[in-house]
Amino acid sequence: MIRALLIALALTVTPVRAETLRLAATTSFNNSGLSDVLLPAIAQDIGLDVQLLVVGTGQALRLGQSGDVDAILVHSKAAELEFVAAGYASHRREIMYNDFVLIGPSEDPARVRAAATATEALQRIAKAQLAFVSRGDDSGTHRKELALWAAADHDPANFAAWYREVGAGMGASLNSASAMNAYILADRASWLNFGNRGDLSLLFAGDPALFNQYSYLPVNPERHAHVKAQAAQALEAWLVSPRAERIINGYQIGGETLFVFNARP
Amino acid sequence: MSEIWAGMAEAFLLIWSLDADLIDITLRSLQVSLSALVIACALALPLGTWLAIRRFRHRRFVIATMNAFMGLPPVVVGLIVYLLLSRAGPFGVLGLLFTPAAMIIAQVIIITPLIASITHQAMRELWSDYHDLLISLNTTHGQRIATLIWDGRRTLMTAALAGFGRAIGEVGAIMIVGGNIDHVTRVLTTAIALETGKGDFALALGLGFVLIALSLCVNLAIHTLSRTEREGRW
Amino acid sequence: MVSRDLYAQLQAVVVKRRGKAVLGPIDLDLSGGGVTIVLGPNGAGKTTLLKVLHGVERVTSGSVSWSVPAKTAQQGQAYVFQSPIMLRRSVRANLAYPLQLLGLPKSEIATRVAHWAARIGLSAELDVPAPRLSGGEQQKLALARALIRRPDTLFLDEPCANLDGRSIREIEEILREATEGGARIIMTTHDLGQARRLADRVLFLNKGQVEEQGESEAFFTEPKSPGATAFLNGDILE
Numbered sequence: 001m002i003r004a005l006l007i008a009l010a011l012t013v014t015p016v017r018a019e020t021l022r023l024a025a026t027t028s029f030n031n032s033g034l035s036d037v038l039l040p041a042i043a044q045d046i047g048l049d050v051q052l053l054v055v056g057t058g059q060a061l062r063l064g065q066s067g068d069v070d071a072i073l074v075h076s077k078a079a080e081l082e083f084v085a086a087g088y089a090s091h092r093r094e095i096m097y098n099d100f101v102l103i104g105p106s107e108d109p110a111r112v113r114a115a116a117t118a119t120e121a122l123q124r125i126a127k128a129q130l131a132f133v134s135r136g137d138d139s140g141t142h143r144k145e146l147a148l149w150a151a152a153d154h155d156p157a158n159f160a161a162w163y164r165e166v167g168a169g170m171g172a173s174l175n176s177a178s179a180m181n182a183y184i185l186a187d188r189a190s191w192l193n194f195g196n197r198g199d200l201s202l203l204f205a206g207d208p209a210l211f212n213q214y215s216y217l218p219v220n221p222e223r224h225a226h227v228k229a230q231a232a233q234a235l236e237a238w239l240v241s242p243r244a245e246r247i248i249n250g251y252q253i254g255g256e257t258l259f260v261f262n263a264r265p
Numbered sequence: 266m267s268e269i270w271a272g273m274a275e276a277f278l279l280i281w282s283l284d285a286d287l288i289d290i291t292l293r294s295l296q297v298s299l300s301a302l303v304i305a306c307a308l309a310l311p312l313g314t315w316l317a318i319r320r321f322r323h324r325r326f327v328i329a330t331m332n333a334f335m336g337l338p339p340v341v342v343g344l345i346v347y348l349l350l351s352r353a354g355p356f357g358v359l360g361l362l363f364t365p366a367a368m369i370i371a372q373v374i375i376i377t378p379l380i381a382s383i384t385h386q387a388m389r390e391l392w393s394d395y396h397d398l399l400i401s402l403n404t405t406h407g408q409r410i411a412t413l414i415w416d417g418r419r420t421l422m423t424a425a426l427a428g429f430g431r432a433i434g435e436v437g438a439i440m441i442v443g444g445n446i447d448h449v450t451r452v453l454t455t456a457i458a459l460e461t462g463k464g465d466f467a468l469a470l471g472l473g474f475v476l477i478a479l480s481l482c483v484n485l486a487i488h489t490l491s492r493t494e495r496e497g498r499w
Numbered sequence: 500m501v502s503r504d505l506y507a508q509l510q511a512v513v514v515k516r517r518g519k520a521v522l523g524p525i526d527l528d529l530s531g532g533g534v535t536i537v538l539g540p541n542g543a544g545k546t547t548l549l550k551v552l553h554g555v556e557r558v559t560s561g562s563v564s565w566s567v568p569a570k571t572a573q574q575g576q577a578y579v580f581q582s583p584i585m586l587r588r589s590v591r592a593n594l595a596y597p598l599q600l601l602g603l604p605k606s607e608i609a610t611r612v613a614h615w616a617a618r619i620g621l622s623a624e625l626d627v628p629a630p631r632l633s634g635g636e637q638q639k640l641a642l643a644r645a646l647i648r649r650p651d652t653l654f655l656d657e658p659c660a661n662l663d664g665r666s667i668r669e670i671e672e673i674l675r676e677a678t679e680g681g682a683r684i685i686m687t688t689h690d691l692g693q694a695r696r697l698a699d700r701v702l703f704l705n706k707g708q709v710e711e712q713g714e715s716e717a718f719f720t721e722p723k724s725p726g727a728t729a730f731l732n733g734d735i736l737e
Contacts (some may be wrong), residue, residue, distance in 0.1 A: 065354035196464030
């Protein structure tokens with residue numbers, strides 16, 4: 001409530017300056033199309049021109065670490081906690097979540113549709129040794145995938161040639177999966193916004209284990225004096241505001257909501 | 266095949282409607298690559314010519330190295346420039362990372378050896394023709410370089426266009442040092458990479474055709490301006 | 500013809516290439532104006548001698564001195580090569596080039612270019628690219644380009660080697676005019692007839708040595724060295 005008032009105040013009092021801020025965000029965030037809606041709104045509301053670098057989670061963390069960006073938006077809790085613990089960011093702020101889904105050939109030879117949990121679905125794929133495309137790029141999605149394999153008692157290092165690490169972003173990986181007619185773990189937003197589906201369809205979703213939390217981490221100004229700490233703060237304030245909540249919760253592709261706002265003021 | 270037609274249609278639509286984003290990234294592509302070309306030529310043309318006419322101890326080694334640098338993988342150049350310009354790197358304080366300036370720097374590094382190498386080859390031939398005459402006429406070094414560059418300008422233009430072609434089509438290095446930021450460092454090639462990654466092949470192809478058309482236009486313009494095919498010219 | 504004093508001197512000059520002496524040791528005093536023809540069989544060192552005098556070939560030992568400082572001397576010289584070296588430019592640009600190097604004003608350049616183009620009969624071809632001219636035209640152009648600077652000394656290395664009779668006659672005419680204008684000419688040639696026509700003085704070179712030198716009339720009627728005698732006789736010298 002107070003934040004809403006503060007923002008309203010800021011809007012009326014602060015002249016709209018074209019201040020810029022560099023934000024490193026993950027490919028899955030950009031591929032969803034949400035950034036195309038958020039950025040103009042941010043520019044309009046708080047006069048902040050967000051320069052978006054779309055990279056994998058690993059690279060985003062590197063950029064934050066070296067101070068080449070002012071803030072990062074990623075989805076890998078373990079890595080984020082490490083980042084904060086190392087002092088590169090003062091804190092992490094949860095903003096929204098979406099979920100991961102299992103994509104695969106419509107025929108579904110592994111019968112993933114019938115699985116009860118995500119773990120079981122993966123086990124079926126591994127047992128049948130069917131083509132599976134992995135991001136393989138140390139991104140949030142990749143880490144989630146590895147965590148799921150671990151929960152399923154498998155080590156991808158031991159997988160045979162059916163497991164293909166492409167080392168690419170979400171869209172590129174989906175392209176590869178489409179071309180190979182393979183299974184792949186993707187975030188729902190990127191899938192809904194993907195234009196080259198081929199024979200692939202959404203086979204499995206809904207397991208809480210597939211929960212995908214996005215958080216915002218401003219780079220620590222004590223580490224890098226040159227970062228735009230104030231702008232980063234202003235952006236954070238906006239991202240947890242009711243206005244952001246409305247936009248995020250209201251963002252749909254083909255009638256489906258993609259993200260759920262869960263920031264706490 | 267239908268994708269390719271869709272791509273051509275997309276390209277036509279984009280150009281016809283003078284899509285604002287398209288104009289933005291096209292102008293930026295030209296800005297980055299032409300700037301890189303001008304700087305690279307300013308470095309490479311005198312260097313290549315000078316190497317052709319001067320004899321010094323390690324000349325062969327320098328020439329071999331220059332030729333080898335033509336094969337520098339652009340993405341490696343991008344990575345090195347990134348590490349140099351990063352805040353964690355030696356030139357971080359300049360704040361050049363993720364700006365068009367960084368892209369220009371990377372492209373200059375990539376295309377200068379190419380232009381210098383072609384220049385050197387052309388100037389070497391020309392110098393062996395002119396050698397006796399220019400020495401007999403008491404020319405200074407500067408006069409020799411100027412004469413060679415002027416008389417060899419047709420080949421040098423080819424060298425420059427080769428450099429331009431390399432620059433405008435480059436994507437690896439400028440993706441890394443530019444960051445493909447919308448409205449800031451996004452150019453045709455990085456936009457194509459982005460749209461391909463999103464699976465929007467029609468748009469990616471459309472942009473690709475725009476890029477090809479752009480390259481053709483630049484080449485045609487330069488050839489027309491220099492009247493290469495004018496009757497009586499060699 | 501104006502007789503001049505000693506203008507160049509070679510002292511103990513030796514030129515070696517790849518360890519082998521191609522010229523020298525030579526002691527030579529050059530004086531007088533007019534045309535000096537350098538005669539001799541192939542490989543005698545004629546071209547090397549010319550290049551040494553012009554300063555574009557380095558001597559391995561010995562010295563070359565001119566009556567004026569070396570730099571001034573070279574600026575007053577011009578050289579015509581056996582194969583004409585054409586700049587890849589128009590006839591006009593070729594003629595203008597040496598004058599542009601000297602920094603002469605445009606009007607002066609234009610005047611001289613027009614004069615010489617007419618003199619060599621290429622007024623209509625001023626904008627033709629020089630490499631497209633015939634051999635004879637190119638050599639005339641090279642000669643005009645050399646003379647346009649009004650040099651004191653003109654070196655020519657077998658300038659008429661590959662030319663037809665008409666071109667040869669035209670070139671010899673221009674050379675005569677040049678000497679009348681005060682230039683001295685040092686020229687190598689294979690053509691004994693040309694040597695007889697043009698020479699005031701002859702230098703006979705054989706195996707890198709000056710075997711004989713003297714006034715041309717004396718040389719042609721009564722050569723003193725066995726080499727020269729054999730050469731004039733038409734024998735092959737080894």
